[in-house]
Amino acid sequence: MSGAEVTRAGLRGERPGSEALFGNGMNGGPDGGPDGGPDGGRRRGAREAAFTSYYGRPVLxxxxxxxxxxxxxxxxxxLAGAGSVLAAGAELTGRRGTARAMKLSSLGAVSLSAAALIHDLGRPERFLNMLRVFKPTSPMSIGSWLLVGYGPLAGAAAAADVTGRFPRAGRAAACGAAVFGPAVAAYTGVLIADTAVPAWHEGHRELPYLFTGSAAAAAAGMALLTGPLPENGPARRAAVLGTAAELAAMHALRRRTGMIAETYRQGTAGRLLRAAEVLGTAGAAGAALRSRRSRRAAALSGAALLAASVCTRFGLFHAGLASARDPKYTVEPQRSRPGGVGRTG
Structure with a gap:
């Protein structure tokens, strides 16, 4: 017991140095200020503590x-969505070899994409359940219906080209798939940005453009890799434009997201995204300078562009997981906003 007692005249018998401590067990300096200064008025409240989550667990x-x-x-x-755009362009300009290659690659890509999604869902009927409603405000709902509308058109375009039957219907299907193609290529960026994962949510402005540029570069790479050499002019131009758009969007994403941009530079995500920049730049340069006359250069450039797009998607995926694991990427950006925690009057 301290021996102090409360009387009508006040506290009697108290001992110096036994005052309650503020904050993390510190009243501040010897003069009462937070850093040893004479600002005794700060003793009314605690100093702003460094952020820690509950038992160090992730907030999300x-x-x-x-x-x-x-x-x-x-x-x-x-790859499927942007490939259908290139396929329709090749179809309408008489580049039959490139058109067939891109129709087949788009059909294969969208089939594997749907298989990957269903495998993640666990059971095929879960995908069918998403089609029970149409919700314009839900990227998942819109994306499900986009796949349902795009997939049959891509399949019909490829089947008509391979069999040679119903050429007019096949051309119409190819044009229809090209109409859906840009939305199929971009909506996944909107989809992941509509989550609470900090690295994805904070990049909601740039991710659709980043995904579209990456998809265009990948489709151009597929055309360079599989299409005839004399027909690869549009693919070479698409490779340069798509890579430039992807690099510009990635630069804007890192610049605007502040501290969250650390997740794009560190660990597995950082290594993959740096590899994507190197491979994309090399592939675009090879497509522009060497792919016109050299079949080997065209194939190598196409493979580099495809690999760059793969690294981009996997790098963004791992950056999102890293930002969700560390609670500071959830809380600190909220504090830094006007009116956020720790910034109020």
Whole structure:
């Protein structure tokens, strides 16, 4: 017991140095200020404590998605959608070899993309259940219906080209798939940005453009890799434009997201995204300078562009998981906003 007692005249018998301590067990300096100064008025409240979460646990539930399913789904959907645009352009300009190659690759990519999504869902009927409603404000609902509308058109275009039957219907299907193609390539960026994962949510402005540029570069790479050499002019131009758009969007994403941009530079995500920049730049340069006359250069450039797009999607996937694991990426950006925690008057 301290021996102090409360009387009508006040506290009697108290001992110096036994005052209650503020904050993390510190009243401040010897003069009462937070750093040893004479600012005794600060003793009324605690100093702003460094952020720690409850038992060091993540604030968000970290997604338990498999990288091969979700990152693969993001890559394959973009390749399919942008590939259909190139296929329709090649069809309408008489580049039959490129048109057939891109129709087949788009059909294969969207089929594998749907398989990856269904594998992640666990049971096929869960995908069918998403089609019970049409909700314009839900990226998941819109994306499900986009796949339902795009997939049959891509399949019909490829089947008509391979069999040679119903050429007019096949051309119409190819044009229809090209109409859906840009939305199929871009909506996955909107989809992941509509989550609470900090690295994805904070990048909601740039991710659709980043995904579209990456998809265009991947489709151009597929055309360079599989199409005839004399027909690869549009693919070479698409490779340069798509890579430039992807790099510009990635630069804007890192610049605008502040401290969350750390997740794009560190660990597995950082290594993958740096590899994507190197491969994309090399592939675009090879496509522009060497792919016109050299079949080997065209194939190498196409493979580099495809690999760059894969690295981009997997890098963004791992950056999102890293940001969800560390609670500071959830709380600190909220504090830094006007009116956020720790910033109020």
């Amino acid at each position: 539930k970290v997604p338990h998605w498999a990288a091969t399913d979700i990152a693969g789904y993001l890559f394959l959907g973009g």
